[in-house]
Amino acid sequence: MSASKRSQSTGFEIFNRIFLFMAAAACLLPFIYVAIASITTPEELLVKKVVLIPSQVSFAAYQYIFSTKIIPQSLGVSVFITVFGTLINISMTALMAYPLSRKNLRGRRPLLLMVVFTMLFNGGMIPTYLVVSSLHLLNSFWALWLPTAISAFNLILMRNFFQEIPNELIEAVKIDGGNDWQILINVILPLSLPAIAAFSLFYAVGHWNSFFNAILYIKDADKWPIQVWLRQIVLLSSGGFSDASAMSEVEYIPSVTTQYAVIIFATVPVLMIYPFVQKYFAKGVLVGSVKG
Amino acid sequence: MSKPFGKTSTGILRDMKRDRLLYIMLIPGVLYFLIFKYLPMLGIVISFMDYMPFLGILNSKWVGIKHFVRFFTEPMFFRLFANTLILAFYNLVFFFPLPIILALLLNELSGKFFKRFIQTALYIPHFISWIVVVGISYTMLSPQNGIITEIIKAATGDTVNLLGNSNWFRPLITLQVIWKETGWGTIIFLAALAGVNVELYEAAVIDGANRWQQLVNITLPAIKPTIIVMLILRMGSFLDSGFEQVFLMQNPLNRNVSEVFDTYVYTSGLLNGQFSFSAAVGFFKSLISLILILSVNRAAKKMGEEGLY
Numbered sequence: 261m262s263a264s265k266r267s268q269s270t271g272f273e274i275f276n277r278i279f280l281f282m283a284a285a286a287c288l289l290p291f292i293y294v295a296i297a298s299i300t301t302p303e304e305l306l307v308k309k310v311v312l313i314p315s316q317v318s319f320a321a322y323q324y325i326f327s328t329k330i331i332p333q334s335l336g337v338s339v340f341i342t343v344f345g346t347l348i349n350i351s352m353t354a355l356m357a358y359p360l361s362r363k364n365l366r367g368r369r370p371l372l373l374m375v376v377f378t379m380l381f382n383g384g385m386i387p388t389y390l391v392v393s394s395l396h397l398l399n400s401f402w403a404l405w406l407p408t409a410i411s412a413f414n415l416i417l418m419r420n421f422f423q424e425i426p427n428e429l430i431e432a433v434k435i436d437g438g439n440d441w442q443i444l445i446n447v448i449l450p451l452s453l454p455a456i457a458a459f460s461l462f463y464a465v466g467h468w469n470s471f472f473n474a475i476l477y478i479k480d481a482d483k484w485p486i487q488v489w490l491r492q493i494v495l496l497s498s499g500g501f502s503d504a505s506a507m508s509e510v511e512y513i514p515s516v517t518t519q520y521a522v523i524i525f526a527t528v529p530v531l532m533i534y535p536f537v538q539k540y541f542a543k544g545v546l547v548g549s550v551k552g
Numbered sequence: 553m554s555k556p557f558g559k560t561s562t563g564i565l566r567d568m569k570r571d572r573l574l575y576i577m578l579i580p581g582v583l584y585f586l587i588f589k590y591l592p593m594l595g596i597v598i599s600f601m602d603y604m605p606f607l608g609i610l611n612s613k614w615v616g617i618k619h620f621v622r623f624f625t626e627p628m629f630f631r632l633f634a635n636t637l638i639l640a641f642y643n644l645v646f647f648f649p650l651p652i653i654l655a656l657l658l659n660e661l662s663g664k665f666f667k668r669f670i671q672t673a674l675y676i677p678h679f680i681s682w683i684v685v686v687g688i689s690y691t692m693l694s695p696q697n698g699i700i701t702e703i704i705k706a707a708t709g710d711t712v713n714l715l716g717n718s719n720w721f722r723p724l725i726t727l728q729v730i731w732k733e734t735g736w737g738t739i740i741f742l743a744a745l746a747g748v749n750v751e752l753y754e755a756a757v758i759d760g761a762n763r764w765q766q767l768v769n770i771t772l773p774a775i776k777p778t779i780i781v782m783l784i785l786r787m788g789s790f791l792d793s794g795f796e797q798v799f800l801m802q803n804p805l806n807r808n809v810s811e812v813f814d815t816y817v818y819t820s821g822l823l824n825g826q827f828s829f830s831a832a833v834g835f836f837k838s839l840i841s842l843i844l845i846l847s848v849n850r851a852a853k854k855m856g857e858e859g860l861y
Contacts, residue, residue: 272660272763273660273662276657276660276661277661277666279657280657280658280661280670281670283654283670283674283735284669284670284673284674285673286731287673287674287676287677287731287735288673288676290688290692291676293692293699294688294691297691305697306697352580352581352584353581355577355578355580355581356577356578356580356581356582358574358577359571359574359575359577359578360578362571362574364567365571365574366564366567366568366571371578371582374582374585374590375585378585378589378590379788380788380841380842380845380846381593381838381841381842382589382592382593382838383589383591383592383593383594383595383596383834383838384592384596384817384831384834384835384837384838385814385817385818385821385822385830385834386595386598386817386821386822386827386830386831386834387591387592387593387594387595387596387598387831387834388588388592388595389821389822390592390595390598390827391587391588391591391592391595395587406584406588407588409584409588410581410584410585415581439573440571440573440574440577441573441577444577465679468681469679469680469681469682469683470681471681471682471683471796472795472796472799476822487681487683490683490684490687491683491687491800494683494686494687494690494691516691516694516697519687519691520691523684523687523688523691526681526683526684527680527681527684530679530680531676531679534675534676534679535672538672538675
């Protein structure tokens, strides 16, 4: 009886391992395929259609990208938007999360309600656009930074994280004559580095990946981030529908390897920081997000 | 110092003076929420006006519910509503249960290193932009040389164009969401699973309960509150239909199924300049979303669950 049960559960375990391995592979394979295709010669792609192992490695697509001037420039724009935007996000969020984490602050509840309500209801795209435009932020990077300066969700999570910090540590600073500013800088932030790291990643990925606000608010093409250019290249110049047939084969195929290479550029920076921050996810995100 | 407020008010004043630095810290955040969240809510009034950019809100003419009447009587209204609801139901039925199932499977995994590798791989798609996801889909499904098109061709002999086929729009959208968000969605359920008391399982094993019985009698009841909270949260964004994704996947060949509230607001409002009309459409959508989340929360509470608040 017990032997058969054990074999039944090892059977399940083997199935489970194989299934999860396949799920993980399904998440990774598209990137590997795109990476391989980006270093294949356009001619080989044209003839074989599908190439899993290129017979000849070619960096022509990458050379082409760097010869365009606009794509390296947009990469720089994306880095600038992301770094500066994340700094704004983290400082604004921490600055608001700390007072809201203090249980005896007068007016804490109405302030929290004000924040939570924005998660349930919003003015919508058009009124928000009109606010941004009436502040004369159109066509400036501030239009990408300010309207998304604080995520209500991240604010609540960060506040919950700050609340977990023992009150004795705060009282100790106060007894030594320290004020709330010093408490935030010297106690709260150093103790919250894992959370800060995780939130920085979330905010940074949000900036790096965002394209719609740029389409909406930025008119000058030389201020576009890489994601907007990727949209132009992939969807407009050689989309998978009827427009593409109007283009000649010769013109179309090289642009396919270019598409692959731009996809890689738009993805790799995120994949590069991700492993360093991944270990903080559990600490940073989960504290407070699950009800006890 | 005589004060008309009485004793508690002076207590408040004293507390506020004590915490004045905290209030100063709150200023930037509160300003942010007022300007970029609450001012647009006030801006909804333009849906009751004929808003002209050069006149501004103060001088534009009030027209009552003209734009709402126009929207509700347009044939487009039903199509938008249906498209949005169908996408939302696809999402709820085919996507929502998957992170729970995947979390349960991950929770059964032994072997720390293997588990970490699997989790790392599963989380990655969440951090990829929708443009990259859509870009990869376009290149793989392209009728010219997409790898999936070639596989289908090898199997059936037909060259299919799934991107230009409106019957495939909803399945493709749902598959993309499943690929991108299932792994990341497990995080919250894994945390809930980690909180389940191990002694319950030990006791169940002694009583002779098998894996399935443990799942039904211990695990699922333990993570039920988390499932319900996630379900309520999903209701709040039920009508959002993943705007960026739908916007990118939309093309002239699938517009009859891909036009949803948000894309319609964008095209009619910002591209065609009908600010007031599309603000009305957006307001209608936000209102329905608010009603949805409040009523689901209330229903959950009636059934004895914790709910959101």
